[in-house]
Amino acid sequence: MKVESERQLAEAVRDATEPLQIVGGGTRPVGAGVGRQLEVAIRGVSLYEPAALTLVVGAGTPLREVEALLAAEGQRLPFEPVRWGPVLGAKGESTIGGVVAANVSGPRxxxxxxxxxxxxGVRFVDGTGASVKNGGRVMKNVTGYDLVKLLAGSWGTLGVLSEVSFKLLPAAYTHATLVLPDLTAGDAVAALAVALGSPYDVTGAGWLPGEGALIRVEGLADSVAYRAGRLAETLGRFGAIRIEREGGATLWHDLGEVAPFKGRPGNLWRFSVKPSDAPGLVARLGCPVVLDWGGGLVWALTAEGVDARTQAAPFGGHATLMRGSGAGVFHPEPAPLAALARGLRARFDPRGIFNPGRMG
Known part of the structure; x- marks a missing residue:
């Protein structure tokens, strides 16, 4: 079933007599799909004010259309959304509502x-079929519950997004990527920490198999050249360094979308940990990895059926099975947090029809 307006969405939810599997473009098939599929195709720009750096858009609008619109005005979404469809084996087209529902954030x-x-700001339909609005077109609001933050990363378990609002940033004029090819994943974290702790406004810090450690700076040409040069001096003790200009964009695309693991068999895990714990986690896992966020995000490709959470248990953090089988998908929540989550679901989805079992 496809809905193309908020009215249709509300009616579909009110009339539902069975669980609903909420989808946008179908590019993030994470967790078990249960019930009748409800495709949200509410598209179009409600408001775009380049001078105010503000965008309001239908949740079913393809991400590529949003990015093209912003690029034409020299602007961008600050968090550098990435597409997981290829590495997860999905063939759909990413939507902006799906990005929000999964809180998808790239290297930046x-x-x-x-x-x-x-x-x-968000508009969404709750489990009773009521339309709800929270937030607005500016950052300051005093509306009580921060449903904006709550809906982001809820994976369609609390409500079905119909419209989302963003603050924007100007696009970078130029960029440079420092590549440290001699560092292993475990050794790279120390260099990434030095770069992120420097005053040179690093906008990306990761490690890519076959390339090494990656560090990015962006901005005006003279500033980028200066900061890249100073970073190279600062990081000299970690070994050889080369500076990529235009070619650096491909490296960050491959890092954010975990391109090295596309089409490779196995379970694909995503770990969020303290960056200082990344070397220990990587050593314990003993499998191919990709690092982002200075080591705070670890993508790991394990053998099929492996529950990597047991290997990562000593390091805390959070683990999600993004692709594969033989283990639970989302990390078990501590009892107090699980109780809070159940209370929220009971409030916003009293019939339990939205993506049941996906996160619980």
Whole structure:
């Protein structure tokens, strides 16, 4: 079933007599799909004010259309959304509502924050079929519950997004990527920490198999050249360094979309940990990895059926099975947090029809 307006969406929810599997473009098939599929195709721009750096858009609008619109005005979404469809084996087209529902944030998160940090307003339909609005077109609001942050990363379990609002940033004029090819994943974390702790406004810090450690700076040409040069001096003790200009964009695309693991068999895990714990986690896992966010995000490709959470248990953090089988998908929540989550679901989805079992 496809809905193309908020009215149709509300009617579909009110009339539902069975669980609903909420989808946008179908590019993030994470967790078990249960019930009748409800495709949200509410598209179009409600408001775009380049001078105010504000965008309001239908949740079913393809991400590529949003990015093209912003690029034409020299602007961008701050959190650098990435597409997981190829590495997850999905063939759909990513939508902006799906980005919000999964709180998808790319390499620039280390400098600009996550998707939820750029989200300033939402409209959604709750489990009773009621339309709800929270937030607005500016950052300051005093509406009580921060449903904007709550809906981001809820994976369609609390409500079905119909419209989302963002604050924007100007696009970077130029960029440079420092590549340290001699560093292993475990050794790279120390260099990434030095770069992120420097005053040179790093906008990306990760490690890519076959390339090494990657560090990005962006901005005006003279500033980028200066900061890249100073970073190279600062990081000289970690070994050889080369500086990529235009070619650096491909490296960050491959890092954010976990391109090295596309089409490779196995379970694909996503770990969020303290960056200082990344070397220990990587050593314990003993499998191919990709690092982002200075080591705070670890993608790991394990053998099929492996529950990597047991290997990562000593390091805390959070683990999600993004692709594969033989284990639970989302990390078990501590009892107090699980109780809070159940209470929220009971409030916003009293019939339990939205993506049941996906996160619980």
């Amino acid at each position: 998160r280390v400098q600009a924050g996550a998707c939820r940090d750029s989200l300033i």
